[in-house]
Amino acid sequence: MSDAAQGAAAQPLKPALVREINRALLAWYGASARPLKIRERSDPYGVLVSEVMAQQTQISRVDQLATAFLERFPTLEALAEAETAAVLVAWKGLGYNRRAVALQRAAAVAVAAGGLPSSVEALMALPGIGPYTARAVAAIAFRGREIPVDVNIARILNRLLGSSTPLSPREAQARANEFGSQLADGEAGTWAQAAMDLASTICRPVAPLCDRCPLHQRCASAGQPFHKEPRTATPRTPFAHTRRWLRGRLLDELREAGREGISIAGARGVHNEVAVAATISAMVSEGLAESLGGDRYRLPHRGD
């Protein structure tokens, strides 16, 4: 396969330049880190919980809700042994509820194996843990060397390197690891959190504050006129007409009902009984609910 056909891989940055960028970023972080409570924990379980919560979820909300969750389920074992119903109740407000089910299953698998694994590969084999979360846990909790690439770090890389087209996930991981390879042992997690703070406060998606950026002098995009791509307005169906709305509504009913469960008879908003039945059925297959027979359902419980 020729480079031309595949798209030539950009050449790596000089190690000396990489180290200089690392130094500037970590120095900035030392002075400007966001104060997040979740950073008070660096144990594998605590990191796992907050990183799963952080998937597609604003970190400020994770920071507010993670503490209560970790008090309710203080250890990997406690989470593994808990009623799934209790986990889903504690997950309220976080969305993407399948994450909660997957997280508990991951905990059960890990407990059976004697604890959370430390390698990216083994972490990724756990349910609900993909390329980002595996590297985040490995880097922050186990001194892993690979940089977890999320939307923030991808944006920093694209701007810093001046990519004409956005880096593919594979390319972005490779370029991120160039920085990881020039860090001292155990610093990859700090680097990632520094980059994410920079991306959040300075290298923002819109209106970046390049004049305050510690990487300004090394950035291919600094000073470039920034303008957001005009978004084509897509006609949106009313949210209450969507399946997501119905799922959220049913899950809230289930949370409220407790062990007794609910009857799914009747419509929910614009969704008729057939739609409700189909949706609750999907939720059962995803581990978000269980049947009590007839038209009654509840959150998943172990016993009667």
Place this chain on the structure above:
DNA sequence: AAAACGGGGTT
């Protein structure tokens, strides 16, 4: 490759 999956904060 594209769709599904939440819900709340920001602009």
Place this chain on the structure above:
DNA sequence: AACCCAGTTTT
């Protein structure tokens, strides 16, 4: 009212 978010799984 859009847009965005410390992504992953399923189709």
